[in-house]
Amino acid sequence: xxxxxxxxxxxxxxxxxxxxxxxxxxxxxxxxxxxxxxxxxxxxxxxxxxxxxxxxxxxxxxxxxxxxxxxxxxxxxxxxxxxxxxxxxxxxxxxxxxxxxxxxxxxxxxxxxxxxxxxxxxxxxxxxxxxxxxxxxxxxxxxxxxxxxxxxxxxxxxxxxxxxxxxxxxxxxxxxxxxxxxxxxxxxxxxxxxxxxxxxxxxxxxxxxxxxxxxxxxxxxxxxxxxxxxxxxxxxxxxxxxxxxxxxxxxxxxxxxxxxxxxxxxxxxxxxxxxxxxxxxxxxxxxxxxxxxxxxxxxxxxxxxxxxxxxxxxxxxxxxxxxxxxxxxxxxxxxxxxxxxxxxxxxxxxxxxxxxxxxxxxxxxxxxxxxxxxxxxxxxxxxxxxxxxxxxxxxxxxxxxxxxxxxxxxxxxxxxxxxxxxxxxxxxxxxxxxx
Amino acid sequence: xxxxxxxxxxxxxxxxxxxxxxxxxxxxxxxxxxxxxxxxxxxxxxxxxxxxxxxxxxxxxxxxxxxxxxxxxxxxxxxxxxxxxxxxxxxxxxxxxxxxxxxxxxxxxxxxxxxxxxxxxxxxxxxxxxxxxxxxxxxxxxxxxxxxxxxxxxxxxxxxxxxxxxxxxxxxxxxxxxxxxxxxxxxxxxxxxxxxxxxxxxxxxxxxxxxxxxxxxxxxxxxxxxxxxxxxxxxxxxxxxxxxxxxxxxxxxx
Numbered sequence: 001x002x003x004x005x006x007x008x009x010x011x012x013x014x015x016x017x018x019x020x021x022x023x024x025x026x027x028x029x030x031x032x033x034x035x036x037x038x039x040x041x042x043x044x045x046x047x048x049x050x051x052x053x054x055x056x057x058x059x060x061x062x063x064x065x066x067x068x069x070x071x072x073x074x075x076x077x078x079x080x081x082x083x084x085x086x087x088x089x090x091x092x093x094x095x096x097x098x099x100x101x102x103x104x105x106x107x108x109x110x111x112x113x114x115x116x117x118x119x120x121x122x123x124x125x126x127x128x129x130x131x132x133x134x135x136x137x138x139x140x141x142x143x144x145x146x147x148x149x150x151x152x153x154x155x156x157x158x159x160x161x162x163x164x165x166x167x168x169x170x171x172x173x174x175x176x177x178x179x180x181x182x183x184x185x186x187x188x189x190x191x192x193x194x195x196x197x198x199x200x201x202x203x204x205x206x207x208x209x210x211x212x213x214x215x216x217x218x219x220x221x222x223x224x225x226x227x228x229x230x231x232x233x234x235x236x237x238x239x240x241x242x243x244x245x246x247x248x249x250x251x252x253x254x255x256x257x258x259x260x261x262x263x264x265x266x267x268x269x270x271x272x273x274x275x276x277x278x279x280x281x282x283x284x285x286x287x288x289x290x291x292x293x294x295x296x297x298x299x300x301x302x303x304x305x306x307x308x309x310x311x312x313x314x315x316x317x318x319x320x321x322x323x324x325x326x327x328x329x330x331x332x333x334x335x336x337x338x339x340x341x342x343x344x345x346x347x348x349x350x351x352x353x354x355x356x357x358x359x360x361x362x363x364x365x366x367x368x369x370x371x372x373x374x375x376x377x378x379x380x381x382x383x384x385x386x387x388x389x390x391x392x393x394x395x396x397x398x399x400x401x402x403x404x405x406x407x408x409x410x411x412x413x414x415x416x417x418x419x420x421x422x423x424x425x426x427x428x429x430x431x432x433x434x435x
Numbered sequence: 436x437x438x439x440x441x442x443x444x445x446x447x448x449x450x451x452x453x454x455x456x457x458x459x460x461x462x463x464x465x466x467x468x469x470x471x472x473x474x475x476x477x478x479x480x481x482x483x484x485x486x487x488x489x490x491x492x493x494x495x496x497x498x499x500x501x502x503x504x505x506x507x508x509x510x511x512x513x514x515x516x517x518x519x520x521x522x523x524x525x526x527x528x529x530x531x532x533x534x535x536x537x538x539x540x541x542x543x544x545x546x547x548x549x550x551x552x553x554x555x556x557x558x559x560x561x562x563x564x565x566x567x568x569x570x571x572x573x574x575x576x577x578x579x580x581x582x583x584x585x586x587x588x589x590x591x592x593x594x595x596x597x598x599x600x601x602x603x604x605x606x607x608x609x610x611x612x613x614x615x616x617x618x619x620x621x622x623x624x625x626x627x628x629x630x631x632x633x634x635x636x637x638x639x640x641x642x643x644x645x646x647x648x649x650x651x652x653x654x655x656x657x658x659x660x661x662x663x664x665x666x667x668x669x670x671x672x673x674x675x676x677x678x679x680x681x682x683x684x685x686x687x688x689x
Contacts, residue, residue: 001547001550002547004552005547012535016535072604204492331529331531332531332533334531336544338490338519338525339525339548340517340518340520340545340548340549341520341548342513342516428492429493432529
């Protein structure tokens with residue numbers, strides 16, 4: 001028999017005992033559905049995390065701290081942090097004494113693979129208002145090197161330093177308070193941002209606020225990482241605000257705890273080693289989102305185990321179904337053998353039947369999970385995910401589904417080998433013996 | 436005369452040592468092309484075992500079975516399957532049809548196994564069904580047929596591959612006498628008109644008498660082997676014709 005005939009025959013035989021085959025396919029479906037849907041949800045979450053990671057500079061983004069401070073922070077967060085009693089080191093000092101000095105900054109910038117590294121200014125902004133308007137709003141802003149930045153914008157462009165002017169990105173939450181009809185409406189408008197001048201405040205507490213102007217060049221689309229509300233500004237504005245706030249503070253008392261920059265991700269380990277030698281630690285975006293990822297991966301593993309157990313049960317169902325089928329078709333097998341069909345073809349006929357049980361179960365799993373997945377996406381977007389139009393809760397990856405289907409078919413094949421072998425070894429004379 | 440089957444010192448033993456049972460003892464036999472042979476014997480005489488060995492469904496404990504001069508015990512299972520598929524046709528008492536399949540599907544099964552292309556399969560099956568006068572039932576399910584019709588379908592299946600030999604195991608055993616006669620007519624027509632060698636296993640003396648040779652078996656040995664009618668000249672002339680026709684047909688198919 002030709003393979004195409006074998007497949008047709010096997011499929012035809014499946015639908016001969018419809019209820020039995022359907023129940024077995026249903027058992028496979030429970031496993032495949034669980035695995036496919038949980039993988040799709042995991043893909044959705046990972047996809048979202050990836051997009052967000054790209055937003056804050058992708059794999060190349062690092063935050064650098066003096067080693068002494070990193071230990072303290074890690075200790076506070078309950079992480080590994082080195083809390084052993086150590087000898088005092090004048091250059092790094094304690095937590096509060098930790099400082100990124102210019103010399104170290106230069107050394108770090110010179111490390112192979114470091115693309116840029118800037119001191120991160122923790123600006124304590126007071127308010128922001130539209131130029132020519134009086135209403136002031138609480139605001140916090142921050143500057144990161146634009147390097148590999150990849151911001152999801154609903155309108156306008158990313159900030160740059162080419163214009164030599166102060167530039168700011170607002171997010172969509174600001175449109176209504178500022179009275180803009182839509183994101184485009186906000187572009188090109190000028191805002192004023194104020195900072196407290198700490199040193200001045202000691203002398204004249206009532207008159208220690210200064211402001212700088214900036215142009216709105218873009219509106220950021222919603223995303224989890226923009227929810228902290230920090231607005232992105234360009235370096236020009238960052239420096240301006242920083243200088244205003246530090247006015248009157250002696251340079252020797254200025255302390256910098258954090259530097260941010262972009263590095264070549266493939267050289268991350270070497271850079272980490274070098275930085276440690278200089279006395280600094282850094283964390284990457286992966287470190288930050290790694291925990292979220294680990295959490296979702298753990299859930300995925302749990303669901304895959306459930307799915308796997310279901311498939312194991314389904315495999316036993318396949319074995320059972322096929323044994324019954326072999327029993328029922330004993331004479332048919334005998335006849336086929338008498339008419340010259342080989343052992344291997346008989347084996348193949350039943351193996352294909354097993355594989356088809358797996359295949360249809362998997363197809364059913366894919367179909368139902370896609371129906372449910374896309375429905376959930378639609379519902380989510382009209383309710384709790386309404387603010388995140390780019391976030392798909394469930395993402396179906398064709399390659400994933402193909403691999404899962406092939407694995408399920410392989411499991412079904414293995415389950416079918418014992419009954420198929422039994423069929424292939426049937427003696428045509430015994431099989432055709434009169435009852 | 437062309438020997439289609441030749442059997443030398445055939446012995447078949449079931450079981451081992453103490454419980455061993457010898458079903459056939461030292462059988463020597465040759466069957467010529469175009470003969471119609473009845474193998475007659477009581478239940479347990481060894482006649483079925485002999486047919487199974489002749490049809491290469493079973494392997495002898497000792498001895499040789501030659502089909503068209505080919506030593507079957509030396510064949511690989513692949514060639515053995517091919518030999519059965521191409522040269523033999525089977526008709527059983529219990530029909531053995533795939534109940535859920537159509538009549539056509541049942542008839543073309545041997546050709547499906549032989550990997551013949553779809554179109555040729557169907558054509559050959561239609562021709563075979565024409566011979567048994569069941570062209571009108573091709574699309575019917577096998578279960579919907581009467582006993583006689585079922586056996587006719589089985590004959591169509593047995594001749595669809597233009598076999599050299601048809602083995603019929605109690606072909607009328609399950610049928611009433613009128614239907615049985617029709618089946619018998621069909622089989623002997625094939626034998627006379629197309630020169631197919633017919634080997635019928637039966638305990639029915641009336642059926643046996645229609646054959647030109649009767650081999651009686653008892654306790655695993657041949658107790659008599661008589662050729663009833665010697666119209667070999669006639670069969671020989673038919674045979675030459677049909678052999679040519681068979682070769683032609685086979686060539687057409689390939």
